[in-house]
């Protein structure tokens with residue numbers, strides 16, 4: 715589910731390519747952005763919130779405050795490198811897969827999962843107001859585990 719044309723997605727976690735990617739997306743390669751970019755763009759897509767990324771940064775000995783992590787996530791998201799996905803008032807996630815796709819949200823443990831492509835086809839059934847077209851559809855299907 716990745717669109718290779720836009721935005722420029724990091725193919726690896728190497729600093730040189732990360733610097734190039736930041737520049738291509740209009741961001742200066744600051745120490746904070748490089749440190750967090752290394753943790754985010756590992757080549758494997760992830761859904762992560764500011765707290766989780768902050769914990770990872772601490773584990774990686776990157777000396778960054780939660781506020782810096784939060785600001786950087788928003789800068790990446792504005793530059794098109796991340797997609798912000800709000801699950802509820804207290805659960806804001808950042809998705810490294812910026813392509814159009816929908817999510818499951820497991821409420822018990824606040825886990826975010828991608829819904830396989832093609833299994834949600836809302837566009838077909840929607841009756842749109844006159845003169846309007848769909849720009850984007852964000853579907854969040856909320857789940858809880860069945861108690862045995």
Ligand SMILES: [Zn+2]
Pocket residue numbers: 761809811815816817827828
């Ligand atoms: Zn996703």
